[in-house]
Amino acid sequence: MSKSHGGCGAETGLISVDEALALIINTPQTVGIQSLPLSEALHRYLAEPVYSQIDLPLFSQSAVDGYAICSETDILAGSAFELVGEIRAGEAVHHKLAIGQAMRIFTGAQIPEYTTTVARQEIVHVEANRIRLTADLPLHADIRDIGEEISIGQCLAEKGQQLSVGAIAALSMAGIHDVMVYKHPKIAVVITGDEVAESVEDLKSGKIFDANAPLINAWFQTKHIPIETFHVADSEQTVTQLFDHLKDQYDLILTTGGVSVGDYDFVRPVALKLGFEQIFWKVKQKPGKPMFFAQHQQVDRTCYLLGLPGNPAAVYVGMQIYVSTLIKALQGQQTLVEWISAVIQHDLKADSRERFLRMSAEFEQGILQVNSLSKQQSHMLSNLMQANCLVRIPAHQNIQTGDVLQGCWIFD
Amino acid sequence: MSKSHGGCGAETGLISVDEALALIINTPQTVGIQSLPLSEALHRYLAEPVYSQIDLPLFSQSAVDGYAICSETDILAGSAFELVGEIRAGEAVHHKLAIGQAMRIFTGAQIPEYTTTVARQEIVHVEANRIRLTADLPLHADIRDIGEEISIGQCLAEKGQQLSVGAIAALSMAGIHDVMVYKHPKIAVVITGDEVAESVEDLKSGKIFDANAPLINAWFQTKHIPIETFHVADSEQTVTQLFDHLKDQYDLILTTGGVSVGDYDFVRPVALKLGFEQIFWKVKQKPGKPMFFAQHQQVDRTCYLLGLPGNPAAVYVGMQIYVSTLIKALQGQQTLVEWISAVIQHDLKADSRERFLRMSAEFEQGILQVNSLSKQQSHMLSNLMQANCLVRIPAHQNIQTGDVLQGCWIFD
Structure with missing residues (x-):
């Protein structure tokens, strides 16, 4: 009997890191889009641009706590105005000022009609139902004009933009409640291998503790993407049964281990037998050479399979470099790692x-x-x-x- | 009637950003510690150092797919060995090799007793029940020695270290299942203000959309820390009732708005009346000058109150700079923003x-x-x-x- 084994260093046919990343970026179809409340859309990618439905500020308002004043001209220190009322932030305004009148007003409150300027409270002396300015004041001081920051119809966010904390705040302020975003892929994580210890006793018989499932689980927690995890022994039959079930239920099967040329490396042969089409196998990199990428095209959808080697360092690189890129591509973002x-x-x-x-x-x-x-x-x-x-x-x-x-x- | 108002620019008594941060770092007591499964401990801070209970590797093992060999000396190309069995990763080993014998072995599998070196499969030719080397092979090739990476009792992680994805993977590999971590503070977020619109109709009456609650909610999502949010009108009575309830239930009350010197700014006066002790009020910064920090000491616990101004930019700075620092301090980490x-x-x-x-x-x-x-x-x-x-x-x-x-x- 004579066997030939795959080589390790000088192997031909391996693709480069950049070629592998290009295939990861360009192969996937997006999973679809959905409408989500903004409060549930953190870290999602916009599937449509967002346009403002309102002006911001929504109305002309005071920039300070002070007094809205009606005057035809700039005002000199010492001038007095009749105090005719008060407007709090969030209050509807029905007053109109006449020349010579003033109203107490607070930051963000709508200025009454015919307001020509606002005096901040630091330059105002209050005398019963009159106020007197202690400094000169020009027209249009401390007024935030309607639409000064954003006007109706303005593009607030482009298609493809990821929703950071700041983006969620900015869109909330413009009254956006719901956004169209790319769906998360439905992900099955498959940990292969007979060597994973389930208990301390197991260790005595040549098994080891598993770092890969905890690593992958924590990584997806940081992305706020749910996953389901499966453990499977190194047997062709069990791997076949599992993949056959998963390919119809999930958008992405992410595996660890079983992708090399060892006698018990069943991920690739089983996937190919089940009708997965190989996109690449083996990348000229360290760690993580035997990485495997394939797709199973069905009538109306595709299931992708990314097979990472079982070495934990390869899994770590796989997640930070390749899975991050693939997850983005499945959400319509054909962009490289930054x-x-x-x-x-x-x-x-x-x-x-x-x-x-x-x-x-x-x-x-x-x-x-x-x-x-x-x-x-x-x-x-x-x-x-x-x-x-x-x-x-x-x-x-x-x-x-x-x-x-x-x-x-x-x-x- | 004559009023005096707080000034804006040249005010005295304001503390600097560094002074405010020092008070935020040094004032809080930690909330306590707890044991958590490692799988639930992402982003937590360790309350105790972690020591390894095992050697890593746990046993001497093969670094490659190949053949474990017993030979007294370095081996020359062409030498042959009797093939006496096979060991898979995760399998218990009961064999002992004799000189001149070899066993098929896979990456990560325990080497049999008396193994002196491992031949990677690329330099091996298999002939029925014998193998022949196609290249020279020194002693101790491709063997990972027991304890080579980590030895029993070694410190794996220091007290105070934050558990990143990588840290969780590394600790999992060493068989760590549970870790002692600092508890998360129990946090109430209070959004003050009459001006928050609940619907589009509300906008017509001088109200605005709220960016602060969505901003704070999204920020805490990124930190994986749960919060409860309360909205309260600018009325002394309702603020008093709410704070009185919250101070006994929460470790931190985080408020937005109502901390300036306006006539409807009730956060600070109400907190002081309820027995909160002021740690600072007003910071020489832009945005966010009227920030307020106080504590309510009780027999066996303290409730902290951080009052952010209502302007969304001040809230944003407040979260990224001050709340991030305070949340860390409440978890025992007296460290500045990086x-x-x-x-x-x-x-x-x-x-x-x-x-x-x-x-x-x-x-x-x-x-x-x-x-x-x-x-x-x-x-x-x-x-x-x-x-x-x-x-x-x-x-x-x-x-x-x-x-x-x-x-x-x-x-x-």
């Missing part, structure tokens, strides 16, 4: 594959400086206690102190 | 108060460059559609293109 440029503080030897190294980054005088952490091997994760970025190291290049590299800042 | 240094791309005129400006930042060749956005007035928020940072501008300083400033990167 690579951030940083200056490396030490030399690094060349490697035949492009690498993603876990590093620690800090700002110094406006410059982002990055340093490699020890224990970068793909079965090791303990340096994630210190890492705050993943830095791309191009293949075949000796890196020198001071070189500018592209990194992925980790926001959690 | 100021990031950035290079400004234009001049800015001096102002008598320290300012927080909404800016857009981007990386260029490792340098973080920031640009002011228009519409910085405190009642305006629309530039939050573009802003990704808040930059601190010191008081009384003319800022010039190229100056390095401290900013707060906005991670949502």
Whole structure:
């Protein structure tokens, strides 16, 4: 009997990181769109532009606590006005001022008709039912004009914009209650492998604790995207049964392990047998070479499968670089990871594959400086206690102190 | 009748931003600690250091798919070994190898006793029940040694460390199931003001849409901290009733509006009447000058009250700078906002108060460059559609293109 095995280093047919990312970005169909209350739309991507239905400010209003005044001209210090009432913020205004009259008014309150200027309370002396100014005051002081910030019909947000906390506040202020957004894909996470310990006793028999399910679960928590997790043993029959069920129920099957060329690596052969079409397999990178991407096209929908290797470092890179990109693409955003440029503080030897190294980054005088952490091997994760970025190291290049590299800042 | 009003610009007795932050950091007692499953501990702060209960790797294992070999010396290409079995990852090992023997093995699987080296499958030719090496192989190749990454008793994470996605993965891998963390404070958010529109009809009568409740709600969503929100009219009686109830039920009352010196600003007078002790009132900053911080000490607990002004820009700055700091302090983390240094791309005129400006930042060749956005007035928020940072501008300083400033990167 004679077997041939896939090679490790000099293998041909591998695609580059940029080619893999381009396929991840350009392959997916979006899952669809839906209307959501703004309060439930944090981190969603807009499926339509948002236009203002109102002017902002909605009405001309006082910018200060003070007195709305009607005067034909600029006012000199010492001038007095008859005090004819008071307007609180949020109160409807039915008064009209006549020349020589003033009304007490508060910040944000609608100014009465025929108001020509507003005197802030610091320059006003109140005498029974009159007020007297203690400083000169020009026309149109401290008035916020209707539509000064936003006018009706103005575009507030573009299609594709992600709704940050600030965006939600800004849209709320313009009276937007509901937004059309891209749906979240329905995601099944499949952890393969017989080696996962369920208890401390299991450890005695060659099993290990699983970092991948907790990692993936926490990562999706930061994205506010729900997932369902399945564990499956390394058996062709159980993997087949599970994938066959999942492909009809989920938009994305995300797997860990079982994508290499080992005798128990069933993810790819089973997927292909079930009718998944391979988009790519194996990427010229470290960690995470045997990554597998496929799609199962059905009449009215497609199920995607992204198979990450089982090594936890490969899973970490897979989530931060590839899954983040894929999740965006499934929501209509064909955009790359936001690579951030940083200056490396030490030399690094060349490697035949492009690498993603876990590093620690800090700002110094406006410059982002990055340093490699020890224990970068793909079965090791303990340096994630210190890492705050993943830095791309191009293949075949000796890196020198001071070189500018592209990194992925980790926001959690 | 004669009234005196608080001044606006040259007021005395205001504290600086740094003084306010120091009081926010140093005043609070922590809310307590609790044990949580690691899977529910994302973004929590550790209340105790975490030590490893196991070695990692747990056992000596193969780093590759290949063959575990027993040989007294380095091996030359062409050497043959008797193939005596197979070990899968996660399988208990009962075999012992004798000199001249080999076993099929997979990545992460425990090596059998007396293994001296591992041959990756790429350099192995299989012939029935023998294998022959196609390349030289030294002793101890591709073996991951027990405890190579982490040894029993090693400190995995320090007290106070925040649990990121990576940290959760790293601790999971070391078999940590539960962690002692600081409790989240129980938070009541109180939106004051008669001017908040409940419907589009309300707008006709001088009311406005509320940005503050959606802003605060979304901000706490990003932090995974639950809140309860209350709306209250500008009436002394209703504010009193509400605060009196909340002070016994919550660790933190966070209010918007009603903290200035207007005739309807009841937050501070009501809090003082109910026995809250003022820690500070008014900060030399823009926006957000009339910020109010107080505490209500009870036998076995303290309720804190942070009163933000009602202007949405002040609320935004309040959340990103002060509430983030306070929430950390209540969880035992007496640490400042992580100021990031950035290079400004234009001049800015001096102002008598320290300012927080909404800016857009981007990386260029490792340098973080920031640009002011228009519409910085405190009642305006629309530039939050573009802003990704808040930059601190010191008081009384003319800022010039190229100056390095401290900013707060906005991670949502």
